[in-house]
Amino acid sequence: MKVRVLVRLKNGVLDPQGQTVRHALHVLGYHQIKDVRQGKVFEIELEGIDQETALRLIPEIADKVLANPIIETFSWDFLD
Amino acid sequence: MKFGVVVFPGSNCDYDTYYVLKEILNQPTFFLWHKDHDLKGVDCVILPGGFSYGDYLRSGAIARFSPLMEEIIEFAQKGGLVLGICNGFQILLEAGLLEGAMLRNKKLKFLCQTISIRVENNKIPFTREARPGQVLRIPIAHFDGNYYAPPEILDKLKKNDQIIFRYCTETGEINEEANVNGSIENIAGISNTSGNVLGMMPHPERAAEALLGSCDGLIIFKSIINFQKSII
Numbered sequence: 001m002k003v004r005v006l007v008r009l010k011n012g013v014l015d016p017q018g019q020t021v022r023h024a025l026h027v028l029g030y031h032q033i034k035d036v037r038q039g040k041v042f043e044i045e046l047e048g049i050d051q052e053t054a055l056r057l058i059p060e061i062a063d064k065v066l067a068n069p070i071i072e073t074f075s076w077d078f079l080d
Numbered sequence: 081m082k083f084g085v086v087v088f089p090g091s092n093c094d095y096d097t098y099y100v101l102k103e104i105l106n107q108p109t110f111f112l113w114h115k116d117h118d119l120k121g122v123d124c125v126i127l128p129g130g131f132s133y134g135d136y137l138r139s140g141a142i143a144r145f146s147p148l149m150e151e152i153i154e155f156a157q158k159g160g161l162v163l164g165i166c167n168g169f170q171i172l173l174e175a176g177l178l179e180g181a182m183l184r185n186k187k188l189k190f191l192c193q194t195i196s197i198r199v200e201n202n203k204i205p206f207t208r209e210a211r212p213g214q215v216l217r218i219p220i221a222h223f224d225g226n227y228y229a230p231p232e233i234l235d236k237l238k239k240n241d242q243i244i245f246r247y248c249t250e251t252g253e254i255n256e257e258a259n260v261n262g263s264i265e266n267i268a269g270i271s272n273t274s275g276n277v278l279g280m281m282p283h284p285e286r287a288a289e290a291l292l293g294s295c296d297g298l299i300i301f302k303s304i305i306n307f308q309k310s311i312i
Contacts, residue, residue, distance in 0.1 A: 013183065013228060014183055014226070014262065015183075016183070016185070016188050016226070016262070020188055065141065065145075066137070068141070068181050070179075070180065070181040070230065071181045071228060
């Protein structure tokens with residue numbers, strides 16, 4: 001079983017990396033780019049558990065380890 | 081007074097901190113291995129600077145789950161003195177012993193330079209030897225030092241005088257120019273509500289000998305020692 005967890009900075013939290021990417025895109029002439037927010041992707045392979053357990057486990061590890069709830073939010077889905 | 085310096089894989093200011101406490105201040109000092117469950121009876125735990133676990137995921141995020149952290153959290157909750165310097169500060173934030181989080185520096189540069197910080201609260205054990213508003217010259221060396229706290233936490237920090245240091249100019253002025261890493265309200269160091277846990281981005285152990293340009297860091301360590309004397 002594979003899942004994908006997306007970790008994003010919360011709205012309103014400064015994202016210097018995203019701003020730099022946006023700036024670079026503007027320099028390259030892509031003026032349509034209004035804003036860029038950078039985040040993280042985790043692809044996680046699970047074994048020995050059923051879907052129901054995964055539904056409980058993934059939010060738990062995302063909240064505890066993968067994301068810092070003060071500055072980040074997460075979302076996730078099954079890949080297969 | 082017995083000091084303990086925690087060693088994580090990737091700590092790189094542990095020996096500097098040990099040297100200052102042991103050789104300059106003549107205090108009994110011990111290294112505390114992160115995999116142990118033993119604080120060796122120390123009176124103050126210091127989490128030194130460095131790049132624990134390569135700073136993968138987020139700075140301090142993995143170190144926060146080290147076995148020894150369980151003892152450190154319990155020690156802090158009982159009122160024990162805990163000082164986190166730079167990466168140590170990041171670990172204390174991730175562990176929830178201090179509130180807020182670190183973002184990447186505003187200009188995306190690793191900053192390694194001597195800066196000025198102003199003592200905003202000299203009533204806690206770590207700053208009692210400083211004058212109110214005293215300006216200290218102490219080096220910083222970090223990539224993720226852009227302190228952030230949501231409004232409700234920031235209000236609480238202000239109300240309880242938990243903002244201990246702010247980045248300032250050499251004359252003690254708090255302005256945007258002095259705010260090297262973009263921290264919210266120039267915050268360079270905060271404490272917990274009871275003042276027994278301090279996190280600071282500047283490195284006091286790198287400002288402990290005149291030969292190295294500044295002795296201002298000694299004020300922090302001497303404050304701790306004199307606090308301990310005052311309660312015995």
